[in-house]
Amino acid sequence: MITLFHCVSARSFRPLWTMAEIGLGYELKMLPFPPRVHARHFLDSNPLGTVPLLIDGATRMTESAAMCQYLAERYRSPQLLVPPDDAAFGAFLNWIHFGEATLTFPQALIIRYSQLEAPERRSPQIVADYSRWFLGRLRAVETAVASRDYLCGDQFTIADISVGYALMLAEQIGLGSQLPHAVGEYWKRLSDRASYQEANISQMNAARAQGVSEQSFVPCFG
Numbered sequence: 001m002i003t004l005f006h007c008v009s010a011r012s013f014r015p016l017w018t019m020a021e022i023g024l025g026y027e028l029k030m031l032p033f034p035p036r037v038h039a040r041h042f043l044d045s046n047p048l049g050t051v052p053l054l055i056d057g058a059t060r061m062t063e064s065a066a067m068c069q070y071l072a073e074r075y076r077s078p079q080l081l082v083p084p085d086d087a088a089f090g091a092f093l094n095w096i097h098f099g100e101a102t103l104t105f106p107q108a109l110i111i112r113y114s115q116l117e118a119p120e121r122r123s124p125q126i127v128a129d130y131s132r133w134f135l136g137r138l139r140a141v142e143t144a145v146a147s148r149d150y151l152c153g154d155q156f157t158i159a160d161i162s163v164g165y166a167l168m169l170a171e172q173i174g175l176g177s178q179l180p181h182a183v184g185e186y187w188k189r190l191s192d193r194a195s196y197q198e199a200n201i202s203q204m205n206a207a208r209a210q211g212v213s214e215q216s217f218v219p220c221f222g
Contacts, residue, residue, distance in 0.1 A: 002026040002071075005042065005053040007033045008203050008212070009172060011104065012052030014165045015067035016203060018158060021195040022077045028206045032213060064165075065100045068158040080158045088152050092159050095144075095151045099162030102137050106130040107169050114173070131175060138183050145186040156193070164190040 004026055006012040019026050032038040036049025046053045054061045061067050072080040082092035113126040144151050151159045167187040
């Protein structure tokens with residue numbers, strides 16, 4: 001049984017969504033945010049005290065985008081992958097990492113300086129600057145999906161999960177209305193998928209069942 005340590009709406013939503021898309025069974029262990037402060041016992045499992053943490057037998061992983069690729073390859077789900085001999089393989093890998101390195105990075109700063117820092121340390125200027133940065137980086141996504149359904153043509157892949165998580169977070173932190181039209185339509189296609197909705201319901205039900213406070217139900221990073 002795969003075990004995923006998760007905070008609501010954290011990066012660990014990517015592998016959760018991937019497992020729902022594949023149809024894998026898993027154990028979801030919910031943590032209050034931030035776990036390194038409010039769940040000190042978690043440091044025994046992950047010394048960084050961050051989520052995600054995925055355990056699958058002897059395999060332990062802490063990078064959300066890598067988990068998506070691992071799950072799709074390990075559990076033989078070629079429909080979520082682009083093979084190496086495909087002309088789109090390089091773009092596929094690039095989009096997987098674009099979702100995390102390029103899109104999620106500025107969002108982390110937006111959330112930190114609008115919600116997580118003490119009031120006297122919050123910075124509207126940082127929030128505004130990195131909001132513009134994030135929206136500017138969406139030009140690449142807009143170009144890619146202006147004339148096709150998904151990043152790699154007509155095929156939904158884990159690249160869409162990686163980038164789609166950043167769009168989910170954008171909506172939750174108040175940037176959804178500023179998404180370019182083509183990106184907004186693309187996000188609607190992603191969020192209408194049964195696997196996305198299943199993963200979202202799963203995290204909320206698990207959090208409530210495990211006694212995670214609803215105060216943790218905010219955009220967060222482990």
